[in-house]
Amino acid sequence: MSETVHRDARIPEAMAGQRFDQVAAEIFADFSRERLKGWIKSGDLTLDGARAKPKDKIYGGEQLVLTAVVEDELRFEPQAIDLDIVHEDAAVLVINKPGGLVVHPAAGNPDGTLLNAVLHHCPALASVPRAGIVHRLDKDTTGLMVVAKTLAAQTQLVEQLQARSVSREYDAIVTGVVTSGGRIEAPIGRHPKDRKRQAVTASGKPAVTHYRVTERFRNHTHVRCKLETGRTHQIRVHMAHQRFPLIGDSLYGGRLKLPPGADDDLKDLLRGFPRQALHARKLAFIHPESGQRLEFRAALPDDMLMLLDYLRDDHETMR
Template sequence: MPRTVEATQRVPATLAGARLDQAAAELFSDYSRERLKAWINAGDLTVDGARVKPKTKLHGDETLDLCATLEEEGRFEPQAIALDVVFEDDAVMVINKPAGMVVHPAAGNPDGTLLNALLHYHPEIAQLPRAGIVHRLDKDTTGLMMVAKTLPAQTALVEQLQARTVSRQYDAVVIGTPVAGGTVDAPIGRHPKDRKRQAVNASGKPAVTHFRVVERFRAHTHVRCKLETGRTHQIRVHMAHARYPLIGDPIYGGRPKLPPGAAEPLKEILREFPRQALHARKLSFVHPHTEQTMTFRAPLPDDLLMLLDYLREDHATMR
């Protein structure tokens, strides 16, 4: 059932001159800034009983009244889908997502998603926005995701993402052989002609990806990427922009590159690899309750291990 949230705070002198949305984020810290801003716009969070705009400047000593409804994710059905739970306590879950699982229902994927699985696994999570999901992975990207089980935990984890204090590392197998690692610092936004794609775009949002070489093959490279930001398709877009697109990427990858003289099994796997070769291998964040830094690792899935074995064998045979 939907839950009503009611709270009152008096604005201290230390917040005199602050905008309402900024002060609200500090005084009602259990909720995200986006949620509070929506409540302000809806008139659910008022100043001295009056409905005002989020940018309204406060003088101090005003009374902020919050009366809002937390809606359940009621339109989505719980489904008994197996989850690989790496860690769980009363506040947080860490999931190792398989390839092929969509994170959130959308057009073309109305069910069978991580959200549907979470609603079955932990029904109380329906009270949270997006069933506690804090960040996303693409459908065919494997690896670690954090999910909150309480609203304060979700708010804290979202704030860590926004502050760029969550550490996320990915393994990728790319086309091409970079001499060394590097950094791609290029804004990402919607592709100007194809709305389903992202692109390096001067009017996009800042995006920074660091990468280093793990293992180099004849025409491909195993790289490790670290995100500073979390834009949609960021690693896929940035590595393609650097002219090292991911193997198997149906949107940004281009044509497979077959090493000269490669054996038929390697040619086949390079032509037919069914997804972008990307895996979220390591995740670190500060636990919202204990304030301890927690780090998790997920081993490479079988399909990437097999791909690397073929590339390694080819490299050893042909050098």
């Protein structure tokens, strides 16, 4: 099966100076960069009504028009992988993702992903770009994600993400004692020396994270983070930038710091915590068909609950 899509959008003035393919990837984020680049080269994606090259410079205010045929995602194999489905209807699927599950196939993870799982659960998603996935969670981050079951629903949800009207809130357990909540506004882009990492950099894209304190311990804090933007590794990068890295974060956590006088059980737990202590706890959006605002919550997973219990016991014992 295949489907013809038609999209048009005006490029914001703030994107002036970027490449055509970079701008297209941000505006039409539900399609892969490679697919968009191919449509630019074929003339299916035009700039002010004319063909252009992927590397052409954008001045801001131009009109993008996309008319292209979307082929089925048949190269991805449906696989019977258990899903924790929080909500499902004809337009959307809300999933509570476990830790260790990659969202989309890529180098090093060709299958066994959330995408393979949703294709098995709903074969019709083969005709929707990226099998309906509109946003991602890191492999080791747990919690709520929404998947669109139709192309129209995907388009609508992507527009909500771009308009920053999708509400996403996370639980995080960080190293250090956070004294109060705040707002982090710091651009995020690729790390200049390590392509696996992101970093706060002047050349990065705008990124805003709001956070508040839920519970303080002797050397750690349970915080709630709310995303205003959705950059790769945003909470992990922003909290590390504030010198409050997430427990268990192998990329951004830095040197392990153990509470002085802590018992061996807590020390072992902190040394061996297998992932970044991050959980997508709340997700809210406007249903793409009914127009109703939906809100979902997912309880903390067992590993984070246990970590909080140990930190709480240590805090009480050492008072």
